[in-house]
Amino acid sequence: xxxxxxxxxxxxxxxxxxxxxxxxxxxxxxxxxxxxxxxxxxxxxxxxxxxxxxxxxxxxxxxxxxxxxxxxxxxxxxxxxxxxxxxxxxxxxxxxxxxxxxxxxxxxxxxxxxxxxxxxxxxxxxxxxxxxxxxxxxxxxxxxxxxxxxxxxxxxxxxxxxxxxxxxxxxxxxxxxxxxxxxxxxxxxxxxxxxxxxxxxxxxxxxxxxxxxxxxxxxxxxxxxxxxxxxxxxxxxxxxxxxxxxxxxxxxxxxxxxxxxxxxxxxxxxxxxxxxxxxxxxxxxxxxxxxxxxxxxxxxxxxxxxxxxxxxxxxxxxxxxxxxxxxxxxxxxxxxxxxxxxxxxxxxxxxxxxxxxxxxxxxxxxxxxxxxxxxxxxxxxxxxxxxxxxxxxxxxxxxxxxxxxxxxxxx
Amino acid sequence: xxxxxxxxxxxxxxxxxxxxxxxxxxxxxxxxxxxxxxxxxxxxxxxxxxxxxxxxxxxxxxxxxxxxxxxxxxxxxxxxxxxxxxxxxxxxxxxxxxxxxxxxxxxxxxxxxxxxxxxxxxxxxxxxxxxxxxxxxxxxxxxxxxxxxxxxxxxxxxxxxxxxxxxxxxxxxxxxxxxxxxxxxxxxxxxxxxxxxxxxxxxxxxxxxxxxxxxxxxxxxxxxxxxxxxxxxxxxxxxxxxxxxxxxxxxxxxxxxxxxxxxxxxxxxxxxxxxxxxxxxxxxxxxxxxxxxxxxxxxxxxxxxxxxxxxxxxxxxxxxxxxxxxxxxxxxxxxxxxxxxxxxxxxxxxxxxxx
Ligand SMILES: Cc1cc2nc3c(=O)[nH]c(=O)nc-3n(C[C@H](O)[C@H](O)[C@H](O)COP(=O)(O)OP(=O)(O)OC[C@H]3O[C@@H](n4cnc5c(N)ncnc54)[C@H](O)[C@@H]3O)c2cc1C
Numbered sequence: 001x002x003x004x005x006x007x008x009x010x011x012x013x014x015x016x017x018x019x020x021x022x023x024x025x026x027x028x029x030x031x032x033x034x035x036x037x038x039x040x041x042x043x044x045x046x047x048x049x050x051x052x053x054x055x056x057x058x059x060x061x062x063x064x065x066x067x068x069x070x071x072x073x074x075x076x077x078x079x080x081x082x083x084x085x086x087x088x089x090x091x092x093x094x095x096x097x098x099x100x101x102x103x104x105x106x107x108x109x110x111x112x113x114x115x116x117x118x119x120x121x122x123x124x125x126x127x128x129x130x131x132x133x134x135x136x137x138x139x140x141x142x143x144x145x146x147x148x149x150x151x152x153x154x155x156x157x158x159x160x161x162x163x164x165x166x167x168x169x170x171x172x173x174x175x176x177x178x179x180x181x182x183x184x185x186x187x188x189x190x191x192x193x194x195x196x197x198x199x200x201x202x203x204x205x206x207x208x209x210x211x212x213x214x215x216x217x218x219x220x221x222x223x224x225x226x227x228x229x230x231x232x233x234x235x236x237x238x239x240x241x242x243x244x245x246x247x248x249x250x251x252x253x254x255x256x257x258x259x260x261x262x263x264x265x266x267x268x269x270x271x272x273x274x275x276x277x278x279x280x281x282x283x284x285x286x287x288x289x290x291x292x293x294x295x296x297x298x299x300x301x302x303x304x305x306x307x308x309x310x311x312x313x314x315x316x317x318x319x320x321x322x323x324x325x326x327x328x329x330x331x332x333x334x335x336x337x338x339x340x341x342x343x344x345x346x347x348x349x350x351x352x353x354x355x356x357x358x359x360x361x362x363x364x365x366x367x368x369x370x371x372x373x374x375x376x377x378x379x380x381x382x383x384x385x386x387x388x389x390x391x392x393x394x395x396x397x398x399x400x401x402x403x404x405x406x407x408x409x410x411x
Numbered sequence: 412x413x414x415x416x417x418x419x420x421x422x423x424x425x426x427x428x429x430x431x432x433x434x435x436x437x438x439x440x441x442x443x444x445x446x447x448x449x450x451x452x453x454x455x456x457x458x459x460x461x462x463x464x465x466x467x468x469x470x471x472x473x474x475x476x477x478x479x480x481x482x483x484x485x486x487x488x489x490x491x492x493x494x495x496x497x498x499x500x501x502x503x504x505x506x507x508x509x510x511x512x513x514x515x516x517x518x519x520x521x522x523x524x525x526x527x528x529x530x531x532x533x534x535x536x537x538x539x540x541x542x543x544x545x546x547x548x549x550x551x552x553x554x555x556x557x558x559x560x561x562x563x564x565x566x567x568x569x570x571x572x573x574x575x576x577x578x579x580x581x582x583x584x585x586x587x588x589x590x591x592x593x594x595x596x597x598x599x600x601x602x603x604x605x606x607x608x609x610x611x612x613x614x615x616x617x618x619x620x621x622x623x624x625x626x627x628x629x630x631x632x633x634x635x636x637x638x639x640x641x642x643x644x645x646x647x648x649x650x651x652x653x654x655x656x657x658x659x660x661x662x663x664x665x666x667x668x669x670x671x672x673x674x675x676x677x678x679x680x681x682x683x684x685x686x687x688x689x690x691x692x693x694x695x696x697x698x699x700x701x702x703x704x705x706x707x708x709x710x711x712x713x714x715x716x717x718x719x720x721x722x723x724x725x726x727x728x729x730x731x732x733x734x735x736x737x738x739x740x741x742x743x744x745x746x747x748x749x750x751x752x753x754x755x756x757x758x759x760x761x762x763x764x765x766x
Contacts, residue, residue: 001420001479002413003665003691009412072412079688085763259689266758297748300755304699307690307754308655311662314414322415333651400650401643405623408638 003314005076012069013076016055020084023049030087033361033374034210040125040167043090047122056120057096064104064116071321075252075314082256089253091167095119095126097250099172102189102242106230111191115170127168129159129192129216130239137395139174140183140236144218146175146190148225153177153190155198155221161389165201165214168194172242173223178233189235189242191227198222208381209360244325246390249317251338254386255309258342261379262303264372265345266290269299269352272371289352298348305341309334329404332396339387346380353377414661416483423480424487430460431491437729443494444574446542451513454495458513462488463500466602471508478602478671482609482664486657489613489708492729492736494575496540498606498743502599503548506557506590510545518544518560519603520584521744522551534582539739541565541579549584550596550603558587573735600744605663605697607743608704612660614740615653615707618733622646622715629720642718649711656700656707663700666693689757698745698753705747708737 005013027046031038050056059074060066069077081088089096100119103112118124135142144157155175162171171192178186194201198221203211230238269289275282289295316330326334350357353373360378362370387393401407416424434453443449458464465481467473474480481501488497499519504511518540538547547563549556565579591599623646626637636642670693690696712734716723723730741747 001415001417001661001665003662004669005412075412083762085761260761260763263758263761264764266755267760267764293752296755297751299758300698300751300753301702303758304659304702304751304754307662307696307699308659308703310690311414311658312655314412314662315658318413318415329650329654333654336647336651337655394644397644397647398640400647401637405619405637405643405646405650407623407626407643407646408635410640 006072009070009072009076012073013080016077016080017084019053019055020080020086023053024084024086027087033378034208036091036166036211040091043087043092044122044125046087047089047092047120051121056122057100057116060100060104060116060120064112065120071317075317078253079256082253082260085260088257091125091164092119092122093250094128094164094168094172095124095170098128098242098245099126099170101245102172102238103229105241106189106238110226111229115191124169125164125167127162127165127171127194128242129162129165129171129173131161132158133160137392139239140187142174142176142187144173144175145179146177146188146223148177149222151225152222153188153225153228155190155192155218155223157218159216159218161204161213162201162216163213165216166203166211170194171216172229174235174239177235181233184236186233187235187239188232189229189238190223191229192221192223193227196221196223207384208378243390244331249313249320249326250390251334251386252313255306255313255338258345258379259303259306259310261376262299262306262345265349265352265376266299266303268371268376269295272352272354272356274352274354289354295348295351298344298351302341302345302348305337305344309338309341312337328399332399332404335386335390336393336396336400339383339393342379342383342386346376346383349376349380414658414665420480420483424483427457427460427462427484427487428491430456431487431493435491435493437492437732440492440494441575441729441732444571445577449495449543455513457493458500458511463497463504463513464511465501467504467511471504472512473504477664477668478605479661479664479668482605482660485606485609486613486616486660489610490617492614492617492732496544497610498603499540499544499548501606502603503546505595505599506555507546515545516540516543517546517548519548519550519599521600522549536581536584538563538565538579538581538584539576541567542577547584547587548590549587550599552593552596554589554593554596555591555599556587557590558585562587573732573739575732576736576739601667601693601697604701604744604750605660605667607740608656608663608697608700609660611701611704611708611737611740612653612656614733614737615649615656615704615711618708618711618715618730619646619649619653621730622649622711622718625715625722626718636718645714645718649707649714652703652707652711656704659696659700659703662690663693663696666691666696669693689759692757695754695757698750698757701741701745701750702747702754705737705741709734709741712737 031042057066058069058077062068132142146153146155173190173192175188176186177188198219200217201214203214205211274287274289312334316326320326356373359374361374362372365371402409434456461474462484464473465476469475496518499517500510503517509515510517520538544560547558547560562585563581565581568578571577626642629636715730
């Protein structure tokens with residue numbers, strides 16, 4: 001077992017670090033939280049810079065325009081980006097992390113040649129139209145219909161929780177093409193251009209106060225048959241390929257950012273006053289959250305939990321590099337434990353920020369950027385996005401119990 | 412980076428597991444409650460595989476492997492719930508080849524912190540396996556001291572929590588002979604901690620296996636209890652805790668190995684600058700591993716008892732033995748509480764944070 005950089009890893013790390021140091025200042029300041037049009041432009045600008053520097057699609061095969069980096073290089077790139085405070089994928093999340101890889105695995109040459117370069121250059125944004133009001137955890141019960149009409153599918157139905165729906169140029173869409181087949185058998189995976197007539201995207205406001213996701217109504221939307229990925233009625237299998245990417249390593253950058261946020265929280269804990277102490281033996285004493293043994297240890301516990309997730313990531317990535325992707329034992333274990341670690345992080349953040357946990361923004365207190373309380377509260381709320389999105393924690397436990405431990409299946 | 416067990420690692424684990432099955436099965440070892448009942452031949456056989464000399468140089472009869480490999484072996488020993496002063500043997504092998512070879516026993520104790528009341532300044536000392544040991548090694552931040560076990564006036568602890576980890580209390584341990592300085596002491600505390608955590612991670616893994624096997628065969632309401640979602644989720648959570656504890660222990664052991672051998676010139680390796688991967692810090696990684704492994708072992712054993720129902724509450728089943736061993740090991744060389752504090756103190760200010 002080896003974790004240290006090899007000589008070529010060390011060279012790559014140095015190169016990435018130098019590039020980030022030079023280019024991050026050029027990118028300019030981060031847009032205000034929740035300003036999605038500005039965020040989209042910012043994410044696209046960054047993606048183009050990455051593309052021009054040869055860092056786009058870091059783990060995609062070179063044959064499809066990616067860098068074809070090794071697993072170590074991929075992790076080094078993510079770790080350096082997080083440490084430097086570089087933007088994450090943002091609106092490119094779906095395109096880069098699951099639609100793109102799914103196209104690489106399942107699409108025709110024409111589909112790949114058209115879409116992959118656009119995704120890499122940051123020109124096309126993707127969203128995921130899987131969930132429906134009536135089909136969440138039981139995704140295979142989805143009802144959005146696609147009826148063949150000549151060389152088009154005519155799609156009618158509705159999708160919900162569509163992240164980046166407002167920004168997207170394309171949607172990876174699951175539709176029912178054969179209503180008479182068994183529920184897993186009649187599904188197809190389509191590429192839907194978002195400018196097709198009949199699509200109505202209505203933003204939904206999230207508990208984080210912004211509109212990351214949307215509901216999407218589809219009224220006789222005509223999608224060319226050539227946009228089918230995989231065979232007709234074989235979409236469930238293709239969706240499972242998508243999930244293997246979504247649940248595999250797509251949260252790694254988030255994890256690395258969270259690891260630096262714990263450091264920020266520890267720094268805040270050392271400066272913020274803590275406790276009421278108007279009466280009793282400590283009355284009048286000044287104490288920080290860091291002086292409180294229970295809180296300080298809990299910060300240490302959360303850091304240990306996140307460090308372990310980083311170790312699990314490196315094991316998962318090593319296994320995936322051996323072929324066959326991240327096994328469900330590793331992917332679901334990561335998703336489940338990472339959710340819990342972020343919920344735990346949020347609990348501790350509330351204890352540290354205490355009476356200052358009152359805004360989803362930075363507090364106008366102190367010099368510079370102010371007191372960054374909002375970020376930590378948003379991360380606490382965001383813990384639910386992780387424990388609900390892409391298969392809830394309960395569903396991950398079902399997967400582990402059934403596919404890994406071999407216990408009887410749910411009916 | 413390659414962070415998974417290779418064929419050698421798996422083979423090593425299989426060899427140790429086979430020997431444990433043949434010579435140290437739990438039905439037998441659960442009765443090794445004192446020196447008289449302890450099977451020294453089986454212990455020597457284990458030592459014969461190199462279980463305690465994994466990291467020793469060949470010249471000292473060792474395998475010249477890393478702490479990471481020793482950790483893999485100790486995960487198996489933890490899963491098999493092998494009794495005896497395992498971690499002490501692996502540490503004292505640095506100084507006494509007979510202990511590494513399983514011909515003699517040693518026990519290692521850390522100096523107790525001063526308390527108040529009955530736990531008055533510097534005492535009492537807690538010493539496991541005093542009857543078995545030839546020597547007692549004392550570790551504190553100044554160094555390592557050796558005292559003949561016979562020179563320690565210990566009172567046996569009645570009704571030991573973990574029946575096969577008999578304990579003694581002593582008001583004092585004679586100063587003895589200094590056999591190592593602060594560097595050895597530091598090395599022992601780190602290696603001892605990570606090996607104890609490896610035992611805990613193995614312990615956590617085995618109780619999930621036992622509970623899962625039981626859940627697949629015990630029937631109630633006309634179906635196996637493993638079909639009930641409440642039970643499935645308990646087991647999935649326990650499985651996950653064990654997996655996470657194992658990777659945390661492996662990463663900590665690798666971090667210790669990496670820190671021990673200076674690779675390259677340090678340039679650009681992520682150590683000498685602010686962007687260093689903080690998990691490469693062995694002190695932090697080893698502390699973090701204890702936080703997770705102690706939690707996983709204790710909670711998984713509890714889960715396993717709950718899943719066994721009334722059967723789990725009997726002395727006759729083995730699961731309570733895993734729980735009790737976990738409760739002893741959690742405090743070996745560090746405690747999860749102290750370890751959490753250690754991790755907290757390792758946190759640096761992030762580079763991007765505004766001043
Ligand atoms: C932030 C966010 C972003 C998302 N982005 C997208 C996106 O871009 N595209 C997309 O298609 N979807 C997206 N989703 C949807 C997500 O995949 C679903 O929310 C999720 O699969 C759960 O479905 P549901 O919301 O219908 O909840 P339900 O399935 O109704 O679940 C409600 C509760 O019941 C529990 N439950 C359900 N079934 C079982 C069972 N068999 N056993 C035990 N418990 C069960 C669940 O765990 C949960 O606690 C997003 C969700 C979130 C939160």
